[in-house]
Amino acid sequence: MSQRNPEHFHVSSAVVLTSPAAADRLVETLAEMPNVEIHAAENGKIILVIEGRSSGEMGATLAAISGLPDVMAANMVFEHAENLEEV
Template sequence: MPNAARVAAHASRPVPSMRFRCPPSRRSPPMPDPNAHHVSSAVVITRPECMNAVAAEIAAMEATEVHAAESGRVIVVLEGKSAGELGNRLNAIAGINGVIAANMVFEQIIDTEAI
């Protein structure tokens, strides 16, 4: 049977029903650890002409530090109580006028009770 005929015969077969579906997860999301402190670094890529304004706007955010800004790149450290908090702040950074991309590079969770 030529390839074209084999492909056509296969394409015309009915799709088998999905009998083995996984049940929805019943687990609730994990509770945030009150002793956890999240620290993350990010690289923000900007339009070169907007870099200084973007860096100033990021520096004004709570629990966010600008460590360097050069050649359209801004190196940022974010701190917070959860990964979700850091992710929300990174999304806010990505929405600043002149930002091309904002990428989290590293995240560390510190147990404040152990310090």
């Protein structure tokens, strides 16, 4: 019998904090990143969703976001995974 790892689709929400003065510029930068979708931005708080094939892929995206200029903090809030064979 063949052992097969099913493919998964991961989605997570994250909150990014910046200064209100830098928020618009940072939102533009985040919106250009692959697999990142901005859902809200107000007073230096940015809510976004990250999609990927693995937790590691999403973690790498969050780490890249953390390293952007003007980012004070970037924290994953929620993660969910779906087996693509069941979707």
